[in-house]
Amino acid sequence: MVDELQTMSEIAKSMDSIEDKNVQKRILTWAWAKYVGGSPESTAEHPGQPKTRGRKKSSKKSGNKASRSKKKSFSMVKDLNLKPNGKDSLNDFVANKNPTTMTGRITVAVYYLAQTIGVEQVSVDHIYTCFKWMGWKLPAQFVNMIHQAGAKGWLETSDRENIMLTTLGENLVEHELSDKKE
Numbered sequence: 001m002v003d004e005l006q007t008m009s010e011i012a013k014s015m016d017s018i019e020d021k022n023v024q025k026r027i028l029t030w031a032w033a034k035y036v037g038g039s040p041e042s043t044a045e046h047p048g049q050p051k052t053r054g055r056k057k058s059s060k061k062s063g064n065k066a067s068r069s070k071k072k073s074f075s076m077v078k079d080l081n082l083k084p085n086g087k088d089s090l091n092d093f094v095a096n097k098n099p100t101t102m103t104g105r106i107t108v109a110v111y112y113l114a115q116t117i118g119v120e121q122v123s124v125d126h127i128y129t130c131f132k133w134m135g136w137k138l139p140a141q142f143v144n145m146i147h148q149a150g151a152k153g154w155l156e157t158s159d160r161e162n163i164m165l166t167t168l169g170e171n172l173v174e175h176e177l178s179d180k181k182e
Contacts, residue, residue: 022156029158030151033144074128074142082133084117090133097177102139103149104177105131110155110165111173121162 018024082090093112099105109130113119119126124143131138139145143160150157154169165173 025158026150026153026156030147033147075125076132077123077125077129080113080119080126080129081117082130087116090130094134096179097173099177102145103152103154104172105134105136106146106149107154107165107169108173108177110149110163111169114165115170123161123163127163 015024015027018027088096090109090112093116094105094108097108099108106127109127110122113122113126113130124146127146128138128142146155146163147157149155149169152168153166154172156164156166
């Protein structure tokens with residue numbers, strides 16, 4: 001118990017030393033996803049109630065399987081035009097940038113959606129649509145991979161319905177990934 005309190009005190013001091021509240025929020029969101037699962041918002045309806053893992057004891061059929069599969073289902077954004085007139089298509093943009101990692105692909109997709117075609121609020125479904133369009137294999141933990149791009153500082157991922165590119169993400173896409181046009 002003493003070790004736990006000391007560790008919690010050290011974590012609190014470390015977090016307090018970070019002045020940027022957005023950075024604090026990204027760190028806590030990442031830690032929550034890694035060690036608790038899901039997002040802090042997903043437990044907001046039942047504060048103080050521990051998140052249960054495994055099968056529910058109250059039902060043999062268990063609706064738990066349905067809730068797990070629901071978390072993994074994503075939808076295509078049907079009105080998303082990834083081949084707009086007068087702008088690079090997603091295919092051309094990706095060919096120029098050539099992202100080789102999953103987090104790189106996610107960041108390039110968010111950049112394309114936000115910067116090239118002007119999607120105001122990029123959601124997980126938008127990124128999913130880009131992956132399907134490109135024929136990229138989806139990782140088993142798709143949302144976790146998006147959060148990993150956030151942990152690298154490339155994206156702000158605290159809101160699944162409004163994933164934003166950071167300055168580091170812009171620099172990655174604009175300056176670090178290959179650009180065959182140059």
